[in-house]
Amino acid sequence: MWRAGCMDRRLQTSALLLVSGLLVEGLCLLWARPLAFVVLVGLGGFLIAAGVFFFLYSLLFAAHSGKDGKPDGLQKG
Amino acid sequence: MIFFSALLAAVLVFRPAITIHPGGKILAFGVLFFLPVFCLIAGVDSEMERSKSTAFCLSCHIMEPYGKSLRVDDPTYLAAAHFQNHRVAPDQACYTCHTNYAMFGTFKAKLGGLRHLYVHYLRKEPAPQDIQLHEPYNNRECLHCHLGARSFEQGAVHNADPDTLPAVKANKVSCISSGCHDVVHNLRQLDKVKFWSEAN
Numbered sequence: 001m002w003r004a005g006c007m008d009r010r011l012q013t014s015a016l017l018l019v020s021g022l023l024v025e026g027l028c029l030l031w032a033r034p035l036a037f038v039v040l041v042g043l044g045g046f047l048i049a050a051g052v053f054f055f056l057y058s059l060l061f062a063a064h065s066g067k068d069g070k071p072d073g074l075q076k077g
Numbered sequence: 078m079i080f081f082s083a084l085l086a087a088v089l090v091f092r093p094a095i096t097i098h099p100g101g102k103i104l105a106f107g108v109l110f111f112l113p114v115f116c117l118i119a120g121v122d123s124e125m126e127r128s129k130s131t132a133f134c135l136s137c138h139i140m141e142p143y144g145k146s147l148r149v150d151d152p153t154y155l156a157a158a159h160f161q162n163h164r165v166a167p168d169q170a171c172y173t174c175h176t177n178y179a180m181f182g183t184f185k186a187k188l189g190g191l192r193h194l195y196v197h198y199l200r201k202e203p204a205p206q207d208i209q210l211h212e213p214y215n216n217r218e219c220l221h222c223h224l225g226a227r228s229f230e231q232g233a234v235h236n237a238d239p240d241t242l243p244a245v246k247a248n249k250v251s252c253i254s255s256g257c258h259d260v261v262h263n264l265r266q267l268d269k270v271k272f273w274s275e276a277n
Binding site: 007009011014015016019021022023025032033034035037040045048049051056 | 089094124
């Protein structure tokens, strides 16, 4: 139970980072100014990359720490 | 697409438990990996394309006189003649001449643009007429279009001296050197010239 909750929290963190990154990217595409390009690549790119890597890291971490080799948060399915 | 992806990711923020089902796992992988990566690549690509547009370059206040110089009604003004006669695509006029037609040219041009932003926001920017190129203008950028063209290869002035054309092609004599095509934007004279309007 604890493991599933832990995985849920990681998914939430990852999704939150991605939502922030995607919103930043969307707003930058609407805001047609040179500074928008820097914000899109710098902040939006960073948040999206962080979200994706955190998600992949969570999957790897879950696979290693889960019982009998199954990802911990995904055992219920 | 971006806002749709953000919406789906938001579902996972509030309902992470949906990943216990196989469909939820697939959804999570799509929403937390494929869609964001796709959106990021598409977004950067779209922004890169937009950053090549004339309107994008001229959206900075300091570039306004350069935009104005494209409408000078005088064929000796190099930038204006290229812009008005569509020798360069009018919607990418700045980029076409100021990019670098070598490997990673676009990347270098955009890095140069970042320097402009740095100077604009964090340093004291020069007056428009005092802006200098980072490095002397390379003939390679002109020859990207003009090499092989009849007017260039067989032009009377270009062939008056047999050494001229090879020197130009080797970038030893600049196309915009004094006495040749040396009136480019010429901002200092902008208040003394006539302007062309497309409506004419």
